[in-house]
Amino acid sequence: MPETPLGAFLRARRRLAPVQAGTAGTRRRTPGLRREEVAVRAGISADYYARLEQGRQRVPTGPVLDGLAEALMLAAPERAYLHRLAHRQRPPAPDAPEPAAVPAATLALLGTLTEVPAFVTGPRFDLLACNPRADALLATPMARPVHERNLLWQVFCCPYAAAAPDNLAPDGWIGADLVAGLRAHHADRPADRPLAALVGQLERWSPAFAALWAQHRAGPPRRGRLSVPAPAEDPGTFEYTVLSLPEADQHLFMLVGPDRS
Structure with missing residues (x-):
């Protein structure tokens, strides 16, 4: 299944250092949070979170998105960005118009x-x-x-x-x-x-x-x-x-x- 913008965002932000999220461990082969750790912090199942990353879960609810934002320690602009990505089910906007003249x-x-x-x-x-x-x-x-x-x-x-x-x-x-x-x-x-x-x-x-x-x-x-x-x-x-x-x-x-x- 092709990568989705939401899945790419979640994978990128999962690279949050575990020590920042309070889950530091002594033996970790890769930096960042594991899928299971994000799921626990967000209050959802690991399988559901995996489907979100893999683009197999289309429209997560608002509370789920808020939980993910907390789990990934997102700042306010990134929370808004997460919600926009998740609800991009409407037809995409066309090309932005060429820059208007400066008034x-x-x-x-x-x-x-x-x-x-x-x-x-x-x-x-x-x-x-x-x-x-x-x-x-x-x-x-x-x-x-x-x-x-x-x-x-x-x-x-x-x-x-x-x-x-x-x-x-x-x-x-x-x-x-x-x-x-x-x-x-x-x-x-x-x-x-x-x-x-x-x-x-x-x-x-x-x-x-x-x-x-x-x-x-x-x-x-x-x-x-x-x-x-x-x-x-x-x-x-x-x-x-x-x-x-x-x-x-x-x-x-x-x-x-x-x-x-």
């Missing part, structure tokens, strides 16, 4: 942010607009070929960004945050072919992206750290925050820094 009001807002780098991204983290400070910091991304006008490409694939390995760290840095955001968007649009093509390209081009994608973490981009290497205009480590805009799937990133400590 004049948003461009005006970018123009007022003269003290910090700021930029707007679309649903696949395509770069749609930058203020002058962000344009200088990211080495004029809007003048590059289309496939390079993407924040994920900038972080994971750009040779210039390869000098900033901190961005690819698992927690607290922009790479993991972007991958979780892309995964959450993917859950709502499993049939989005341009999105699937982007994921496939990034998996081929960047082992770091492939490793983070395989973790199945999901959630909207929020805040974290971005390391910008020399010879940028203002290299260093920036703190960033992300605001959702009224336009569908557009986000405003604002950077503060660099941290000279």
Whole structure:
């Protein structure tokens, strides 16, 4: 039976360290929780859990999903992602529309942010607009070929960004945050072919992206750290925050820094 998105997610998150879940043992051949341990913690049978992982159990109930979320110690965004995966029985949404133009009001807002780098991204983290400070910091991304006008490409694939390995760290840095955001968007649009093509390209081009994608973490981009290497205009480590805009799937990133400590 072919792998299902729900089964892939459960298998990935079962790799939670047993010591974190209170089931540490002295002799374990593989890291993570066993199926039986997840089932006990979730209050379901081991056979039922195995059917979920193998895609043989179609629609688990809400209480079962909540039990699995507790068993796997999922954060709130990942709980929501789990529920979306499990109830994807409706017809899949079509391809996401091509990014809408950035409204004049948003461009005006970018123009007022003269003290910090700021930029707007679309649903696949395509770069749609930058203020002058962000344009200088990211080495004029809007003048590059289309496939390079993407924040994920900038972080994971750009040779210039390869000098900033901190961005690819698992927690607290922009790479993991972007991958979780892309995964959450993917859950709502499993049939989005341009999105699937982007994921496939990034998996081929960047082992770091492939490793983070395989973790199945999901959630909207929020805040974290971005390391910008020399010879940028203002290299260093920036703190960033992300605001959702009224336009569908557009986000405003604002950077503060660099941290000279």
